Amino acid sequence: MDRIRIVGGNELNGEIPISGAKNAALPLMIASLLTDEPLVLNNVPRLADVKQLERILENHGVDIAVHGRRLTDDDEAGQQMTFTAQTIVDTCAPYELVSTMRASFWVIGPLLAREHEARVSLPGGCAIGTRPVDFFISGLKQLGAEIDIDEGYVVARAPKGGLIGGTVNLPKVSVGATHTIMMAATLARGTTVIENAAMEPEITNVAECLVAMGAKITGIGTRTLTIEGVDRLHGATVDVIPDRIETGTFAMASAMAGGNVLLRGGRVEHLQSALDILGQAGVDIAQEEGGIRVQRNGNGLQAVDVDIDPFPGFPTDLQAQYMALMTRSTGVANIRETIFENRFMHVAELARFGADIRVEGQVATVTGVPELRGAQVMATDLRASVSLVIAGLAATGETMVNRIYHLDRGFERLEEKLRRCGAEIERVPG
Ligand code: EPZ
Numbered sequence: 001m002d003r004i005r006i007v008g009g010n011e012l013n014g015e016i017p018i019s020g021a022k023n024a025a026l027p028l029m030i031a032s033l034l035t036d037e038p039l040v041l042n043n044v045p046r047l048a049d050v051k052q053l054e055r056i057l058e059n060h061g062v063d064i065a066v067h068g069r070r071l072t073d074d075d076e077a078g079q080q081m082t083f084t085a086q087t088i089v090d091t092c093a094p095y096e097l098v099s100t101m102r103a104s105f106w107v108i109g110p111l112l113a114r115e116h117e118a119r120v121s122l123p124g125g126c127a128i129g130t131r132p133v134d135f136f137i138s139g140l141k142q143l144g145a146e147i148d149i150d151e152g153y154v155v156a157r158a159p160k161g162g163l164i165g166g167t168v169n170l171p172k173v174s175v176g177a178t179h180t181i182m183m184a185a186t187l188a189r190g191t192t193v194i195e196n197a198a199m200e201p202e203i204t205n206v207a208e209c210l211v212a213m214g215a216k217i218t219g220i221g222t223r224t225l226t227i228e229g230v231d232r233l234h235g236a237t238v239d240v241i242p243d244r245i246e247t248g249t250f251a252m253a254s255a256m257a258g259g260n261v262l263l264r265g266g267r268v269e270h271l272q273s274a275l276d277i278l279g280q281a282g283v284d285i286a287q288e289e290g291g292i293r294v295q296r297n298g299n300g301l302q303a304v305d306v307d308i309d310p311f312p313g314f315p316t317d318l319q320a321q322y323m324a325l326m327t328r329s330t331g332v333a334n335i336r337e338t339i340f341e342n343r344f345m346h347v348a349e350l351a352r353f354g355a356d357i358r359v360e361g362q363v364a365t366v367t368g369v370p371e372l373r374g375a376q377v378m379a380t381d382l383r384a385s386v387s388l389v390i391a392g393l394a395a396t397g398e399t400m401v402n403r404i405y406h407l408d409r410g411f412e413r414l415e416e417k418l419r420r421c422g423a424e425i426e427r428v429p430g
Pocket of ligand 1 (some may be wrong): 133340
């Protein structure tokens with residue numbers, strides 16, 4: 001298995017191009033199931049999760065084309081891909097395909113809306129919590145679906161004539177349930193209202209894509225989405241937004257290593273809360289025409305407490321990276337995780353660098369230390385893995401990050417982007 005080797009201590013200086021957002025690309029690809037016409041997506045990142053979803057969609061009968069030349073490692077532009085679900089040949093999403101990636105469960109919404117039936121394996125994904133699907137089930141039932149669990153599969157059937165609009169009040173903000181119910185409601189008869197909807201930028205990207213496909217959605221970017229069902233959707237061409245989590249990750253990496261980096265394409269409005277916290281910690285952040293500039297020239301980092309919250313709050317997908325950063329701060333930072341119950345698995349690995357972190361319930365208390373020392377480490381999920389890379393950039397000596405397949409699920413050319421800015425980092429084939 002490949003590993004990543006880092007020799008810490010170098011500043012980062014230069015530009016890092018931000019790729020298309022994984023968590024927008026995946027649901028946008030799934031939206032292609034709603035129409036028999038082509039959906040063209042620009043700026044799709046080259047990631048293992050995108051590949052895996054391609055396999056799942058192909059199993060349902062979606063024809064997938066990648067345009068232009070196959071890009072080489074030096075290319076920065078994302079892929080342009082066309083997804084055409086002219087005929088759905090199979091409404092079952094089998095265990096073998098779904099179990100490795102939770103987002104693949106979301107196909108249940110479009111399949112049910114268009115084909116009036118779906119049989120989808122209960123999902124897998126990162127080991128960050130139990131991550132149940134009860135909101136999906138109760139939400140789709142509100143649209144008239146009948147749902148059973150059969151041998152590890154969720155079996156859903158729409159009433160004769162299709163789903164019927166209804167009111168869905170999500171007990172807790174859920175990105176996946178919002179995507180799924182919103183997609184399902186586009187083809188339902190009548191009006192659906194989703195209350196306590198997620199308002200992450202990825203939800204807005206998908207909602208605007210659905211509108212471009214002919215859906216009638218209002219309240220986009222708010223906690224209440226109203227969807228008036230239409231008979232059919234058509235094709236469209238849509239850009240995947242820049243990845244705000246990748247942007248935030250490189251902002252933390254730059255803050256950790258010191259130096260001056262332009263995160264090209266990054267959007268401040270997608271990341272305001274995290275950038276505000278970095279500012280309080282002593283990092284200089286500026287919006288420029290081409291992106292976000294992050295600088296830390298010789299100043300120390302101050303410890304700043306953070307509560308993780310749904311958008312527009314500080315994202316859970318940046319919690320591990322921020323914790324890595326705080327290990328080198330002056331003072332004590334309390335980080336409260338409120339979204340997932342088991343998202344502190346990087347704590348034990350950060351301790352291998354000599355970090356001082358205590359966990360009590362949902363709060364991790366990080367006391368800054370004057371030095372991190374390189375170590376052999378391994379992580380069990382995507383964002384935790386990259387937090388170890390961030391720690392390695394500031395650690396003395398050599399760090400070896402093992403089991404990096406998680407990184408390849410969600411970061412495009414990570415080591416190359418960092419190396420170009422001066423980091424000593426390489427992939428060691430294993
Ligand atoms: C999305 O996951 C993201 N994944 C996650 O990113 C992200 O961490 C998460 O949203 C929160 O922002 C994608 O977009 C592909 P949720 P999702 O439903 O939709 C509970 C990454 O690293 N819940 O918003 O699965 C759930 O357990 C990934 O890129 C229920 O209880 O997250 C959690 O506590 C990891 N029942 C909370 O809601 C349900 O039926 C929010 O989860 C659904 C969710």
